[in-house]
Amino acid sequence: MAAQFKKTNTKVFINSGPELTPDNIYWKKYSPPVLIKEFGLIDYIDFSPVEPHYFAVTCSVRVQIYNPITKIVTKNLTRFREAAYGGSFRSDGKLLCAGGEESVIRLFDVSSKSLLRLFSGHKAPVHRTFFTADGRNIVSFSDDKTVSLWDIPTEKQIISFNEHNDYIRAGAVSPVSPDIFVSGSYDNTVQMYDARTSKCVFSVNHEAPVESLIFLPSGGVFISAGGTEMRVWDALAGGRLLTKLSHHHKLITCLKIASNGKRILSGSLDRHVKIYDAGNYKAVHTLDYPNGVLSIGTSPDDETIVAGMIDGLISVRRREHDKTDKNKKKKSTFRRGGHNINSTISDSVAVPCKEKEIASKHDVCLRKFQYSKALDSVMIPFVANKTPQVSVALLQELTRRKGLTQALAGRDGKSLVTILKFIIKHIGTPRYGKVLIHVANVLMDVYEDNMDELGPEPRTMFTLLEQKLNEEEDLILSLTELEGKLHLLLSAAESAKAMSIKEPQAFEPSDAAQKNLILSIG
Template sequence: MAKVSFPFKKTNKSLFLSSTSAVTQDSLYWKKLGLPVLVKEYGAIDYLDFCPVEPYYFAATCSVRVQIYDPITKVVAKNLSQFVQGAYGASFRRDGRLLVAGSEEAVVKLFDVQSKNVLRVFTGHTGPVHRTYFTKDQTKVLSCSDDKSVGIWDIATEARIASFSEHTDYVRAGATSPISPEIILSGGYDNTLKLYDCRSNETVLTVNHGEPVESTLFLPSGGIFISAGGTEVKVWDIFNGGKLLSCISQHHKTVTSLRLSSNNSRLISASLDRHLKIYDISTFNVVHNIDFPNAILSMAISDNDDILAVGMVDGVISISKREHSKTKKTVEKKGIYKFAADVVPNANVDITVTKTRIAKEPKMDKCLRKLEYTRALSNALKNSEKYPIRAAALLQELLKRNVLHPAMSGLDDYQIRMLFIFTRKHLGDAKFNRTIIDVLNVIVDVFGNQIHQLSKDNQFLYENIAKKVNDEIEVCKSVSELEGAISLLLSGAQAGSAASSLDLNETLAPSTKALKEIVIDV
């Protein structure tokens, strides 16, 4: 009868490998932003805005001044300090020649960027002005104030040509329409966003965000605007009566700033949770995430995404510059030797023989192939400190073949010690926990009745493992109690939404039961 041979299957280590996030074009693109340069200012960074024209300076509003930075040298190019009290929300005009800023003094100031002179002072608000913007035609200024009003100012006459007092709380966010100089948007701490038509001086649309509004912007089409407040970012359709198109909840603290990037195909949100998240406008899915050392108050990005500036609560500005790959010019080097006329160059050779490197098979796989299970286990335990995944994979394979009992029975005193050390070290590790629990059951079966015959060191390790198993059971109990408390809180806060609570019992119950069985056996 002919002998049938089956191909040997290598030990599967992929079960214990850490999961890694998929590499996408967006992640590669945003990772090209170089290491950030940190600049310390005197106070929290209230607002950042990039000049739309070269050399793309950016204005940082903090304390009682507006600092205009050169993003290349990371130094202050101009300093606008004509403020008696705090300055807020400085933004550039589209041509980069003028800059407007609000202040704690309840006035709006217009600056000539080149000369740093104050050209206009718009008075009329009775509270601090936190946000200021130029309208589409660049001849008027929008202001949002803590006196619960929104003002429109004419630059030429320095007069207030429109005023809206529809909000019932501070107005800390606003935007001007990209398609019409007469349409403006405001967001207040009364949770509402209001769209105004300056031609009729009326509120044409009101929507409720549900949280105090911190930032808002229009999409380039002008028919959709986005608001940020609390932990949510919401997308609204103007032409459909303010219909909510999407609600994005990716942050766990207040979202403070919104910006568009990548030719208006990406939305960026910054939050007090220290995260900056980038979304695809078409799907509003997160495509990349950037972490920062402190809570973010403001954020801005230049054209072509070349410079990213992030302002934090501790007065630090993080400036990241995109690294452009330099085109490498191939330089032909002149060789010392030349081919003779009768010598064939390498380029004309038909076949090139390359030396293939054969992957070396691990010793434990060699032993498994020969059905030497104790020897395979010994080799895996010998390098378990350096290659824990390899040792766990072998233990899993031996359990699957139902040969771990005889493999353990053949171990000597030193190898038993290595086995005990490995199981004690990785008990509680999420990657290895299921395998370690099964291995502990086998340890109890093999060594439980003859533990007194082992060395004192191994007896001590065995008792130590039992103690750690008890500790793990107590941890599981505490987590289960915490899950119950969280469920009660969620039920009280959101009646009828019990399905949103975390169901940890289903995950923890099998592990807790298995651990209890081991303790009973020990």
């Protein structure tokens, strides 16, 4: 069997990007976003827990319910005179409650759009409303600094808590207990309540105005968001702080649970939605948006992600599914003994057809030992600018074949200038530096004796190459000096630490340690 020609290996010089994790693959399987323009800020987004998982968008003076597939409004709840806030579904998807600027809570029948109940009692706008875990009551969080629990059948207030000193803009209800809920206020605190004892269970300090709260599905842990920080609290341990997360550089506005409780989403005015692992609280992926994110929602199966922005845009992303069915079967008809027989043939028994590999132009030239032509083919602007790793890989292959001198020699002014420009542009890149320094040395060896015979442009390029090499040399010297200073600082710190461990009482540092410390300070 004849030896097969080995293609030029370009993978060595490809820039290694970030490691592709299962989360990256999972969260990238969404179609390009569909943008819907609304009038005013998108205050809140909530998905119906039951299929087909319609989502409610609270914006301006209405709550609109969208079909996630068609992205069209199916229901429009417009019984508001002023701004509506925090429209959220009940666990059966049949009822929806919403607060508003009018200081009342409205309860709607989703199917008929009828206003079923009107809960009055607050004295300031109500920004968040939620159904309790059993679906029998509603909890409301208001700017009048109170949290109220309402009975749906009687339309009466069961209990009211007044523990905060400022506006309450965030709240959450326990997913496992109908009597437990938390509130977050602009007074920087988060309060937990138990309706059975009619008092506040405990209070924790977030140290920034609280914008959003969520419970994890277990009900034993809740998360608060305020400023640029998220804090995770253990509710069963009396509000013990578990960890702090700070991956945003602007205000965090909303939190959501995704992937059946396995992932946490946070939206921010920095135009990013961060996704965290609910087990170790590490950031695993980032979604980018064209403007600051005010609200976000996900369907229970992660089929749809919807984000609302400060400019009134709604971004809807749907998960893409593979259209190819590997188990799809084809029917073929053939004649046996004069009768047509339908038989089912699986794709799995089909003989795969080996596709012919198309060799690149420089590999074809290398196979024919045409080194100059191979070099010319990778120095054209399209290849050199778009895929410089291919050009460098060929130069390395020519060095290995001992054909670099042959490829560089005997060139006219134009082709020589092209090669010199490429070297000057990329010789400072760490991935290419070793190969291109060798190429530059060979190039100068080839043309040093007849430099005067070259045209003015190639000589100018050689001068620029000299300047570039001097700049790189100065940079390396500066970095080496900086490295030495850092080593000195580290050694001084280690010496001081070691002496403090050995002699905890008063002591005189050694001359060497004093010298190191003086030099580091200087």
